[in-house]
Amino acid sequence: MSIRFGRTELPERQAQSLKKAIRFEWFSLGFLAVFIALVFLVMGNSQAMKAAWIEDLLSLAPPLAFLLAVRIVNRPPTRKYPYGHHRSVGVAHLVAGVALFTMGAFLVFDSASGLFTAEHPSIGSVQLFGHTVWLGWLMMGVMALSIPLPIYLGRVKMSLAKELHDKVLYADADMNKADWMTAVGTIVGVAGIGVGLWWTDSAAALLIAASILRDGVKNMGAAITDLMDTRATTFDSGEPHPLSAKIDGHLRSLPWVQEAGSRTRDQGHVLHVESFIVPRDGRGPSLEELEAARDACIDLDWKVQDIVLVPVTELPREVGGSSSDHQSERNR
Incomplete structure (x- = not known):
């Protein structure tokens, strides 16, 4: 492919x-x-x-x-x-x-x-x-x-x-x-x-x-x-765009994914997404699994112009994922 x-x-x-x-x-x-x-x-x-x-x-x-x-x-x-x-x-x-x-x-x-x-x-x-x-x-x-x-x-x-x-x-x-x-x-x-x-x-x-x-x-x-690549918002700039959470939810549902978090920026009509994934049990995903996950995320919504999947050992704080990270986000 x-x-x-x-x-x-x-x-x-x-x-x-x-x-x-x-x-x-x-x-x-x-x-x-x-x-x-x-x-x-x-x-x-x-x-x-x-x-x-x-x-x-x-x-x-x-x-x-x-x-x-x-x-x-x-x-x-x-x-x-x-x-x-x-x-x-x-x-x-x-x-x-x-x-x-x-x-x-x-x-x-x-x-x-x-x-x-x-x-x-x-x-x-x-x-x-x-x-x-x-x-x-x-x-x-x-x-x-x-x-x-x-x-x-x-x-x-x-x-x-x-x-x-x-x-x-x-x-x-x-x-x-x-x-x-x-x-x-x-x-x-x-x-x-x-x-x-x-x-x-x-x-x-x-x-x-x-x-x-x-x-x-x-x-x-x-x-x-x-x-300036702030977090993507809805068309009226009223709230964070819900598509980022939708992508994270889909990635977390995959059997080889333990945790996932994304940062999304507005490109105009469409969004550019970088999703960070913690593989389950530290097992590195195959190229086929990564491409299948990427294509599935693109198919979630037409606004996903491009998405990059990045396997990591721990989610960056800026994209959340664990309970402590979510608490840090709320406290800021």
């Missing part, structure tokens, strides 16, 4: 989900292009509208990063890139996170300055079909139209992100949530100006900016830790 480096392509179900995600990302870019132009036309002097417009510009980053990453993610491993190109997803995630963080920090400063200096924004009127119309009505109308679609897109992308274990797609779904919340906040800010509460505009802009900054910090932090 020849040695294989896991799977260099996604299984059929995930491949179809990826195609669906690509279609939705292109649709998102088209929607954003139209909406960005509309917001620019009615923006006026409102700080909230300005923040919403910049937030929509930033919303372009995750889809663009995702579409760029998927163009190279399934290239097979080479001598120069022996681990494949799945890490392009992590790089795209970092780019999106840095963009969100940078602009969020700028908008927080800009919005807070307007609030503390008590700037009173003015919203004028425009001639529309021969009638004089307060521009604020157009602002609120455009923002109201932008609410339903991001809610739908966010739900679809969140489901696809979970299916594909794609953190860039998750960041984009999170951004869609921020989009419709931004629209609601902007409507409140503009309406406040209309009733004489000048500060609601800057306050809404500050809340929008804080939301962008929060998303930037969250996604940038998750991308950096993944690229």
Whole structure:
């Protein structure tokens, strides 16, 4: 049997989900292009509208990063890139996170300055079909139209992100949530100006900016830790990925294995696993047993891109295994 480096392509179900995600990302870019132009036309002097417009510009980053990453993610491993190109997803995630963080920090400063200096924004009127119309009505109308679609897109992308274990797609779904919340906040800010509460505009802009900054910090932090080979987590970076424990459980079930523990790192859509095995009674496993165990682990889940089995006399503390090791992990 020849040695294989896991799977260099996604299984059929995930491949179809990826195609669906690509279609939705292109649709998102088209929607954003139209909406960005509309917001620019009615923006006026409102700080909230300005923040919403910049937030929509930033919303372009995750889809663009995702579409760029998927163009190279399934290239097979080479001598120069022996681990494949799945890490392009992590790089795209970092780019999106840095963009969100940078602009969020700028908008927080800009919005807070307007609030503390008590700037009173003015919203004028425009001639529309021969009638004089307060521009604020157009602002609120455009923002109201932008609410339903991001809610739908966010739900679809969140489901696809979970299916594909794609953190860039998750960041984009999170951004869609921020989009419709931004629209609601902007409507409140503009309406406040209309009733004489000048500060609601800057306050809404500050809340929008804080939301962008929060998303930037969250996604940038998750991308950096993944690229630093932290323990693999679920697609939303919420908890350790359960696949590592599943692999350990399978290895421990083998008759020649006494104990097993793995360290798993996120490669993008897929995971790279190094499993340490203590053979039973100190008996060294045969090559056939090692290859059979390795192939069985790869077949457990499509996300096991590559796995290395290392026979050892004692498990490293970092991967646990014995009760004392588990206690040490809990105490840290």
